[in-house]
Each structure stands twice: as C-alpha cells, then as structure tokens.
Amino acid sequence: MRVLFSIVIFSLAVIFGFAGYTRFGLPLIIPAPPPQEAKISGEMTMDQFIALGKTVYEGKGTCTLCHNSLGRAPLLEQVAQVAPERLADARYKGEAKSVEEYIHESMVKPSAYVVAGFGKKGTNDTVSPMPDVSGGAINLNAAEMAAVIAFLQDVGGVEVTAQIPTGEAAAPAAEGAAPAPAPAADAKEALVKFGCNTCHMHPLIAEGGDMGPDLAQVAATAGKRKPGMSAEQFIVESIIDPNATLAKGFEPDMMPPDFAQQMTVAEMNMIVAAILNKDAAGGKPQ
Ligand code: HEC
Ligand code: HEC
Structure with a gap:
C-alpha cells in the first residue's frame, strides 16, 4: 500500500511538474522543479539541459525581470520562431545566420536588432535597453547561455540546436541559479x-x-x-x-x-x- 501510494505521488509530481514546465512562465503548482545538478556536463540529457536553461532564465539570468507579461520587453516564447524574420529585416545589423546565433547575439549584443517599439527612449529603436548578459552583474557564462538558448528553442517549438558543452571548460554553471537565494548580507x-x-x-x-x-x-x-x-x-x-x-x-x-x-x-x-x-x-x- 505504501509503495502504491508513493508511486501515485511520484506520478502526480511528474505530471504536474511537466505541465508546469511546458507552460512557460506560469508558476509551478508543485513546489520545486525536478532536482537539477547545477553543473553542466557531458552526462546531462538534453531535457536536463533545457530545464537548466529555464532555471538560468528565471534565476541568475534575470531575464523574467524584463521579459514578462508587463510588456516592458517582448515575450520570448516565440523568439525562436520569429528569429528568421528578424534576420531578414532591413533593420538587422548583426552577423547571426541561424536561430541559435540570433538568440545568442541578442544576449551579448542586444542592439544588433532592436524589436520595434522597445528601443531606448529617443533612439528611434536603434539602441536596446537590454544589458549584455555575458558581462556586468548578470555575467552568464557560455554554457549557461547555451542552456538558455536550448530552453528558448524548446519553448518556441523549433529544433533544439544549442549543444550541451562537454569537458571541464563548461563547468561550473548556473551557480546562483537556485530558486531561493539566501537573504542578502548587505x-x-x-x-x-x-x-x-x-x-x-x-x-x-x-x-x-x-x-x-x-x-x-x-x-x-x-x-x-x-x-x-x-x-x-x-x-x-x-x-x-x-x-x-x-x-x-x-x-x-x-x-x-x-x-x-x-x-x-x-x-x-x-x-x-x-x-x-x-x-x-x-x-x-x-
Ligand atoms: C525592469 C527594470 C527595473 C527593475 C528590475 C527595478 N526597477 Fe526601479 N524603476 C524602474 C523604472 C522604469 C522606474 C521609473 C518608473 C516608476 O517610477 O515606476 C523605476 C522607479 C524606481 C524608483 C522611484 C524613483 C523615483 O525617483 O521616483 C525607485 C526608488 C526604484 N525604482 C527602486 C528600485 C529597486 C530598489 C529595485 C530592486 C529591488 C528596482 N527599482 C528594480 C525600473 C526597474
Ligand atoms: C533590463 C531588461 C532586460 C533583461 C534583464 C533582459 N532583457 Fe532581453 N530584451 C530586453 C528588451 C527591452 C528587448 C527588446 C529590445 C531589443 O530587441 O533588444 C530585449 C530583447 C531580447 C531578445 C530579442 C527578442 C526578439 O524578439 O527578437 C532576446 C532573444 C532576449 N532579449 C533575450 C534575453 C535573455 C535570454 C535574457 C536573460 C539572460 C534577457 N533577454 C534579459 C530587455 C531585457
């Protein structure tokens, strides 16, 4: 009986956890997402890599501070789908050739393409207000950015091309991405x-x-x-x-x-x- 009970609970957790996952942006009803290793390694499955990308996206990356339903930045569920249009746009100034490269470029050189209406005030949509997330206070490393790209490709329903980095160079990743950080000391x-x-x-x-x-x-x-x-x-x-x-x-x-x-x-x-x-x-x- 106890075994059956735990199996039922486990399946419910899986089902609800998954439902929460796929519905991007909605808070999970079951408290925590599946446990994730904070480290990226070659042993990670693609699903774990995507889940890590979601954690970085909502945590350390601070992406949801701006990319949310308040409308201060475009929603990113569809960015993987609209990327080809961005690249074909006359206003596009970057060097990306693929969806993956476009999302990467958006993170490190946000002004390469400024979504209409979202530019810095007075710049006529030529300068993005988004910070370079590979530096400054956000400071994502290459592996974390790859995980975020995999997550955005998955959410957008396109082929996930972002690769799981292998080898020591990729780790450590996503430190500080834990959902409930400790109280600040100062x-x-x-x-x-x-x-x-x-x-x-x-x-x-x-x-x-x-x-x-x-x-x-x-x-x-x-x-x-x-x-x-x-x-x-x-x-x-x-x-x-x-x-x-x-x-x-x-x-x-x-x-x-x-x-x-x-x-x-x-x-x-x-x-x-x-x-x-x-x-x-x-x-x-x-
Ligand atoms: C996503 C961007 C964003 C984040 C994150 C943000 N703010 Fe703001 N904040 C703004 C904007 C835009 C305004 C001006 C509009 C307004 O007054 O609401 C503002 C206004 C303020 C003001 C009022 C300034 C004034 O002169 O009226 C204070 C104080 C402030 N923020 C503090 C904070 C603190 C503290 C945090 C972190 C806990 C924070 N903000 C996080 C964008 C942000
Ligand atoms: C301080 C606010 C802010 C933060 C934090 C932020 N962004 Fe942005 N982002 C924007 C704004 C505003 C735009 C629209 C202007 C532009 O195109 O650059 C944008 C544009 C983008 C685009 C291009 C969207 C499109 O439709 O072409 C991508 C991709 C993107 N952000 C990804 C991210 C990711 C991933 C993170 C976290 C690692 C992040 N952003 C963090 C404000 C922010």
Missing part, C-alpha cells in the same frame, strides 16, 4: 539579488542599467514627492508599488510589482537606507 548584495542594478544605477554598483532612474539622485527629492510622505516612505512605496508615483520621463509597468513578496524586511531596510545614502558603504541590517 545593501549591495540586496540590490544585485533583486536585479535592481539591471535597470538602475547606484553608487554601490559598478555597472548599473538605465531603464529606470539613477537611484543616486532619488534621495535629494524623495521627501518632496508626495505631501505627507517622508523620503523613506516614498522610497518604500516606489519599491512595493512602482506605479503609485511615476518618475518623470518614465512609463508605468516597467518595474516589477512584486518585490514586497520577495524581500525580507531587513533587505528592504538595507535597500532604502542605501538609496537614502545612509550607510551607503553597504549597511548591515540594523
């Missing part, structure tokens, strides 16, 4: 953990992004933005309810609306203190 870690740096600049971060306002400038005005709100309260509100007050020159629905569910109170306090330039050296939780 403000700098917290800004990176939540991907604030992919869109914002801040003095604690060497290479910030510029999809959002420079956070170094916020302290000076935060206390005057909303009557009756202190600078601190305004910053907290900006983080947990980004559309409540929009920064001048920026559009709504750009910043993820769910940081409140992800952050510990200590992490929120460290981030707010850093934005207020209090203890900007990387304050410890009080």
Whole structure:
C-alpha cells in the first residue's frame, strides 16, 4: 500500500511538474522543479539541459525581470520562431545566420536588432535597453547561455540546436541559479539579488542599467514627492508599488510589482537606507 501510494505521488509530481514546465512562465503548482545538478556536463540529457536553461532564465539570468507579461520587453516564447524574420529585416545589423546565433547575439549584443517599439527612449529603436548578459552583474557564462538558448528553442517549438558543452571548460554553471537565494548580507548584495542594478544605477554598483532612474539622485527629492510622505516612505512605496508615483520621463509597468513578496524586511531596510545614502558603504541590517 505504501509503495502504491508513493508511486501515485511520484506520478502526480511528474505530471504536474511537466505541465508546469511546458507552460512557460506560469508558476509551478508543485513546489520545486525536478532536482537539477547545477553543473553542466557531458552526462546531462538534453531535457536536463533545457530545464537548466529555464532555471538560468528565471534565476541568475534575470531575464523574467524584463521579459514578462508587463510588456516592458517582448515575450520570448516565440523568439525562436520569429528569429528568421528578424534576420531578414532591413533593420538587422548583426552577423547571426541561424536561430541559435540570433538568440545568442541578442544576449551579448542586444542592439544588433532592436524589436520595434522597445528601443531606448529617443533612439528611434536603434539602441536596446537590454544589458549584455555575458558581462556586468548578470555575467552568464557560455554554457549557461547555451542552456538558455536550448530552453528558448524548446519553448518556441523549433529544433533544439544549442549543444550541451562537454569537458571541464563548461563547468561550473548556473551557480546562483537556485530558486531561493539566501537573504542578502548587505545593501549591495540586496540590490544585485533583486536585479535592481539591471535597470538602475547606484553608487554601490559598478555597472548599473538605465531603464529606470539613477537611484543616486532619488534621495535629494524623495521627501518632496508626495505631501505627507517622508523620503523613506516614498522610497518604500516606489519599491512595493512602482506605479503609485511615476518618475518623470518614465512609463508605468516597467518595474516589477512584486518585490514586497520577495524581500525580507531587513533587505528592504538595507535597500532604502542605501538609496537614502545612509550607510551607503553597504549597511548591515540594523
Ligand atoms: C533590463 C531588461 C532586460 C533583461 C534583464 C533582459 N532583457 Fe532581453 N530584451 C530586453 C528588451 C527591452 C528587448 C527588446 C529590445 C531589443 O530587441 O533588444 C530585449 C530583447 C531580447 C531578445 C530579442 C527578442 C526578439 O524578439 O527578437 C532576446 C532573444 C532576449 N532579449 C533575450 C534575453 C535573455 C535570454 C535574457 C536573460 C539572460 C534577457 N533577454 C534579459 C530587455 C531585457
Ligand atoms: C525592469 C527594470 C527595473 C527593475 C528590475 C527595478 N526597477 Fe526601479 N524603476 C524602474 C523604472 C522604469 C522606474 C521609473 C518608473 C516608476 O517610477 O515606476 C523605476 C522607479 C524606481 C524608483 C522611484 C524613483 C523615483 O525617483 O521616483 C525607485 C526608488 C526604484 N525604482 C527602486 C528600485 C529597486 C530598489 C529595485 C530592486 C529591488 C528596482 N527599482 C528594480 C525600473 C526597474
């Protein structure tokens, strides 16, 4: 009986786990995806490689910070299918010849093709706001990028051509892609953990992004933005309810609306203190 019971549970886990997997972007109902080795090796099956790509895509790669249903970046379920059209487009400036190469190029030289309507403001879709994910704070290695490409090819329903890297050179991969990272130890870690740096600049971060306002400038005005709100309260509100007050020159629905569910109170306090330039050296939780 017990054996039968565990078989039933196991099959349910497999069925639901798989359903969650194939429906890209929807949260899994059964808690964790199948256990994955964080290391890429020649012994990995293609299914494991694709699953790893999904983990990198949603985790370390921070792709879903921008590529999600809020519309601040194009959805990527179809990118493998539309890639040939991108390559044939007169506006295409890159060197890719295949779907695989196009997705790779999009990750490392995003401006080689800028999807219409998604370019940096004022550049007439010639400059992409997407960071080079092989460097900066995201820093994916070649194996991780190959896994992400395999995942996007699989999701797009085209032939998966991205290869599982073999040999030691490929590992270690996807470290830091674990679904539930540890609480950040200081403000700098917290800004990176939540991907604030992919869109914002801040003095604690060497290479910030510029999809959002420079956070170094916020302290000076935060206390005057909303009557009756202190600078601190305004910053907290900006983080947990980004559309409540929009920064001048920026559009709504750009910043993820769910940081409140992800952050510990200590992490929120460290981030707010850093934005207020209090203890900007990387304050410890009080
Ligand atoms: C800070 C926001 C941001 C992050 C993080 C980000 N992207 Fe993008 N990405 C964009 C925007 C905006 C575009 C559309 C402009 C362009 O074409 O470059 C884009 C375009 C793309 C395209 C081309 C889409 C098409 O339809 O041709 C691909 C592929 C892509 N991103 C992959 C990724 C992957 C994979 C990751 C994670 C490793 C990632 N992006 C992380 C903002 C982001
Ligand atoms: C995908 C890009 C993106 C990410 C990731 C992001 N932001 Fe933003 N953020 C924006 C944009 C765009 C704005 C301007 C529009 C608005 O006010 O909502 C903004 C606005 C803000 C503001 C208000 C600035 C002002 O002067 O009104 C604060 C504070 C802020 N972000 C902090 C953060 C912090 C802290 C994080 C990480 C926990 C973060 N953001 C992550 C894009 C992003």
